[in-house]
Amino acid sequence: LRLRQGEGRSRAGGPERYAQRLLQLRELQEQRERAAAACRERVAARRRVGEERQARGQAEWAAFQARKKAVALSSLGRRLGGREAAAQAVGRIQARERDKERQVCEARVENIKLKHEIQHLETILKAQGELVEGQHFMDFEHMKKENQKHSKKIDDLNDEILKLKKKVSNAVHILSQFREKLHFVEAENQGRKAELMDIERVLSRKRDILTKSKQARDRLRRENLKLQQKRGLLGNEILLRDFEEKVDTVELLSRRLETLKCHHASLILTCRGIQKKIKEANSSFLA
Template sequence: MLIPSSPTPSVHGESEVKLGVDVPLTETATQPEPQQARTRSAGNAVVIDREEIIASIRASLDDNEKLKARNVILQNQLGEYFRRKRSDENAQAGGTSSTGDNTLSNTGGGKGGADIGNRYNAALTTLQTLHANLATLRGTHDKQSADYHEKLTLKRAEAAAKEGEFRAYKRSVALAAENSRTGKGIQVKAVEALEAGEERKDAEVVEVRLENIKLRNRLRRSEALLRQKEELADGLHLIDFEQLKIENSTYTSKIESRNESLLTLRKKITTIVQVLTHVKEKLWHTQLVARDLEAKLAELDEDVLRRRDALPGRKAVRDALRKENAELRRRAGLLGEKGLLRDFEHRVVRSELWSD
């Protein structure tokens, strides 16, 4: 089945087609009739009601947005209708084939297909009518836009001329003014600086007004889009709710698993912090012991250096004592030699005995 995708404005008159779904095709968007700007003559000048022109343009833009939103709604409803119809036909064809009544099923399928074809042809006719209405509205709006643009150009030229005259008047008044105390006039540079500042302020005001208009239009489009989404979502709330429930359960399980992982990590972090604290305390105690040992080592190094310095003198004293001891031994003879003295004594006794 082909679903029309071209923009379709609201249906007018008797072009109502009932497609089996609640499609309010008979509602019509209120299109503004071509409004001529109210004018009043003042001599040879023509004054145009600018506010009425702006209001008419805004109303046309609003109606255009409404028609676009309604076009999307109708297309979605039409597609949903044909999908339902196709599923019903498939179900009906399956049921009739299971019973074996092929003749009745073929007849019913033919009637259903003819009914769908007639309704679809009627829908296409309605679509063509809507296209014709849209072309007419576009032509009218284009003509109004051209007229308004021409009038706007004239009014801008007139406003520019009036603004130039007013600025020249203000400049002449400023240059003719005198100071009440000194009696001197205002310098030309000061007047030009004031005019330049005023022009900057006017430009800023114009930019802010344009930005305000853009933001208003954006807000209006956003509100229309939001209303359209709310209308389209009426039949999908249940499906969305079930899908969200499934997603919520999935996310809940993921959150629980993440919470368990987080609890495990917190326990690990607590254990690691305790170990680190113990290690820090042990390190601090070890540093204290190392400082004491370093102090003792420094004292021992000093003692070693001091004794190493005294060692040569002690060696010299030792050598002197050795020499002196050797000299004394040499001089003493048998003194101190107990074995020799005992042997000498025995010999003396023996010699005395022999002499007797």
């Protein structure tokens, strides 16, 4: 109960604290804008002063380099045996000095930039530390809502996981049954293959016997055909009977032919007698 009362109080005071933090944020933004304007003015003034100092420094540095070059030429000219050799040596030395001076200037500028960046980051961290206190309550409420959503999602995912586990167990059971059936079918297939090999061997032997039988049958057919050609009509009652019938028919037809010839001859003689009588009758009628 105390925890719930504390949560209720914190919820009731949350909007007021949020409004206060917003006012503080606006004031800080205004202060930052004023400070930025003043800073820009100071930067412009310091930039002008720096440019003036840089111009004076460059002039003094050029005068110093010229003076140093003159002294070096006078001192090295005696040692190196000539003004040209001394001028070359002094030029190399001054070139190295210019490079070192340039590197030192770049390092100083980089150091100044890093210092300003550190100060800027410290200011940002301080401002964020003040804002974090006001955002804790809002973050807590948001996290509670997100936690509730995630808990619901977790429950749904747990239900789905249970369903998937059941499906997987069923699939594993079915797969084990299929494996057992597969082993049984493979064993049966091996037995059938052995039987098939035996049948193929028997079939090959029977094929050889059948081939030999066909060859013997063809040989006997050829021999039978030769014998039939040699014997002619002997031993074939049907052909003999047909031949006898044809012979009888030929004799009968020949006798009928002779009879018809005789009848035809008698008819010719009769026709001739009738024609003769007709001629005689015509001649007597005309006379």
